Amino acid sequence: MTSRAVFIGSEIYRRSTYGGQHPLAIPRVSTVIDLCRALDWFAPGEYRNSPRAKPAALTAFHTADYIAALQRAEDRQTVTETDRSQHGLGTLSNPVFPEMFRRPATAAGGSLLGAELALSGLRVFNPGGGTHHGFADRAGGFCYLNDPVLAILAMLRAGLDRVAYVDIDAHHCDGVASAFHGSRQVRMISLHENRRWPFTGGVSDTAGEAAYNIPVPRGFNDSEFDLILNEAILPAVAGFRPQAIVLQCGADAVAEDPLSRLALSNRCHWKTVHALQEISPRLLVLGGGGYNPWSVARLWTGVWAALSGRAIPDRLPDRAETVLRGLEWRRLRGRDRPAPWFTTLQDAPRPGPIRPEARQIAGQISARLSTWA
Structure with a gap:
């Protein structure tokens, strides 16, 4: 089988962890790779090893002082009080761990490679990317670097002047929003849980016509x-006539995730991937949040199916089921493991009533779009 899709992965994610008590103690990218291999979903040329971005490439967005502090913290495995206070390193959210520079630099390198491949017309998936809370000189929200920003900047340097960034993570993309505040070259559309950390991204926070924030209520179905x-989302993207699209496909908006209170099925993410492919052939899909190892693995494996044109089986073959049964999770929610977590990729639909809050936000976005048309 041949496709116009590329999966970017790395073995660094298999052996690297933020620490035993951190939400990112769980395996994520490595499980997606294992599932895709168990399903025989990598044809020749579809899997690429992620390069590690060099410091010079990272300073396209991040400050040289911050990159030096991040490297220093990895080398010494400790941080000074100055680096902690100025750069947000060595905190509960962004702890010191052995690969604290190499791992995010690999994610950034994957997104930079993904931007290059997307520019050539390929559909690209870098599940290790999507670290949208990183700022130019500071880590935040489990994100040491901001690979979405680096990828978009690379597209702009290559000559594009209309890039759409769509983010369906449960948490607002504050780092990306800050980087492109007021930009006319980047249209940012962020769907996220209302009144959820980092408590930014209100619907009135528009930054001109560039940003469309869509805060949704708890229980969003x-x-x-x-x-x-x-x-809202598709009209906002299509109306911009983007030359390329970057989608941050965080898996923490599904019902089983411990760090949000949304109630989506993974079908919503796959539907978004399919729809955006129809708008632009240049599509870079990134990972992001997701803190239940089974829901993350199943959702992101389905993203690869959507990008590469593969059919999702009703029941997983034994080899794929073995991958999912080999996962462990110490959180309380991980003790009750329904059979579909092991035997399927696709969630059952999770429909529900369309509440006034959802209709109101859709109407507000539609009204803004008609104003800027």
């Missing part, structure tokens, strides 16, 4: 997602 996707 598949029916409400369909409304927002069709009446």
